[in-house]
Amino acid sequence: MSKAELDQVVKASAALINEQDVELAAIEVEAQIEGRAWNMNQPLNMIAYEDQI
Amino acid sequence: MIFQTSFDAQIKTILTLTATTHPEGASECATLSGLAARYRNFLATLKQRPISEVELKPTFVMDADAQARLSRLFSNDSLLDDKAQACVISSANDPDNERKRRLVTGAVNQLAQHSPQHAALFDIIITDILLCSSSVARGGSTSQAIGLIWMNPGPDYHRSDVVEILVHELTHHALFLDELRYAHYNYSVLFDSSTWTTSAILNIPRPLDKVLHSIVVAAEVLLFREQCSGHLSAPRVHPPTHLMLEQLRESIQSTKRTLSRYPQAFRPRATQLLLHAASVLDEVRPTEGCAQ
Numbered sequence: 001m002s003k004a005e006l007d008q009v010v011k012a013s014a015a016l017i018n019e020q021d022v023e024l025a026a027i028e029v030e031a032q033i034e035g036r037a038w039n040m041n042q043p044l045n046m047i048a049y050e051d052q053i
Numbered sequence: 054m055i056f057q058t059s060f061d062a063q064i065k066t067i068l069t070l071t072a073t074t075h076p077e078g079a080s081e082c083a084t085l086s087g088l089a090a091r092y093r094n095f096l097a098t099l100k101q102r103p104i105s106e107v108e109l110k111p112t113f114v115m116d117a118d119a120q121a122r123l124s125r126l127f128s129n130d131s132l133l134d135d136k137a138q139a140c141v142i143s144s145a146n147d148p149d150n151e152r153k154r155r156l157v158t159g160a161v162n163q164l165a166q167h168s169p170q171h172a173a174l175f176d177i178i179i180t181d182i183l184l185c186s187s188s189v190a191r192g193g194s195t196s197q198a199i200g201l202i203w204m205n206p207g208p209d210y211h212r213s214d215v216v217e218i219l220v221h222e223l224t225h226h227a228l229f230l231d232e233l234r235y236a237h238y239n240y241s242v243l244f245d246s247s248t249w250t251t252s253a254i255l256n257i258p259r260p261l262d263k264v265l266h267s268i269v270v271a272a273e274v275l276l277f278r279e280q281c282s283g284h285l286s287a288p289r290v291h292p293p294t295h296l297m298l299e300q301l302r303e304s305i306q307s308t309k310r311t312l313s314r315y316p317q318a319f320r321p322r323a324t325q326l327l328l329h330a331a332s333v334l335d336e337v338r339p340t341e342g343c344a345q
Contacts (some may be wrong), residue, residue: 001169001170002169003085006060006085006169006170006173007083007084007085009060009061009064010064010068010082010083010084010085010087010088011082011083011084012061013061013064013065013068014068014079014080014081014082014083015080016065017065017068017069017072017079017080021069022069022072022073022076022079025069025070025072025073025233025234025235026073026074028233028234028235028236029070029073029074029233029234031236032232032233032236033099033233042128042195042196042197043126043127043128043141043193043194043195043197044193044194044195044225044263044266045127045141045189045190045192045193046190046191046192046193046218046221046222046254046290047189047190047191047255048190048191048207048289048290048291049288049289049290049291049292050207050289050290051189051190051191052255
């Protein structure tokens with residue numbers, strides 16, 4: 001996939017953005033960031049396979 | 054997470070998140086660089102850490118003070134060992150940084166050759182790469198610093214091993230963003246250790262949020278091997294394909310059993326991702342022995 005084709009995906013996706021999706025996402029972002037339900041996930045440090053065996 | 058959703062879906066999630074704080078211009082965004090600028094603007098509004106809005110591609114954190122500050126974000130989660138308060142990164146001033154930087158740069162280029170879509174997403178989503186040493190882990194992501202990844206490739210790692218680290222950390226980040234958009238868990242349920250379930254990569258009991266991450270990451274790495282890089286004969290970062298497939302199946306089954314007892318632990322989007330990861334397993338047909 002060329003850069004122009006990748007840009008085209010961005011352009012096509014942007015044209016499909018709708019207000020309702022954005023409003024729903026905004027509610028979640030606000031609740032998770034402000035309300036701190038979200039940040040429980042903490043670091044996801046990776047032990048490599050060879051470090052386990 | 055491209056193979057489990059689509060490149061378009063990932064782009065739409067980033068665009069939608071940027072529109073939550075900066076709706077103007079979202080529907081006219083027409084390029085990857087335009088999206089990267091919007092994304093960095095969005096990250097800045099989260100106020101997790103300073104975000105460069107000048108650079109539009111990932112940059113290595115080489116300043117010693119910044120390394121020390123950012124390395125503290127990768128504290129142990131208590132599941133890796135019993136030093137719950139310990140910092141995982143042992144040295145911010147790593148004399149091996151230059152080798153690691155060359156190796157990671159080469160791996161980023163190889164990622165682009167294997168999958169331009171993964172590379173394009175990596176260039177947007179990952180803003181900073183921290184290279185520091187550690188005796189307990191080879192890399193990491195944290196929801197406390199979206200856009201930042203830490204990498205600590207071993208001295209004997211091949212470029213293809215490092216590509217798998219990139220796919221691994223990119224998938225964690227795609228999940229962070231997906232969670233921000235849709236919400237995945239009821240965290241109050243996850244604190245109860247009776248809900249902990251076997252993870253797909255470490256193969257130990259972990260909280261369900263980390264288990265879903267492990268499942269989606271393992272599925273993405275397997276699909277990446279299947280469709281892009283080939284099945285490595287002696288992988289260092291993740292288990293060999295046959296073993297990872299086995300662990301992934303067990304982890305998915307174990308998670309389904311847990312969810313049958315605690316259905317409220319996952320919100321609908323998390324269940325959807327779990328079922329989708331389960332559905333792609335048949336696409337992986339390991340024929341190991343490819344060149345490193």
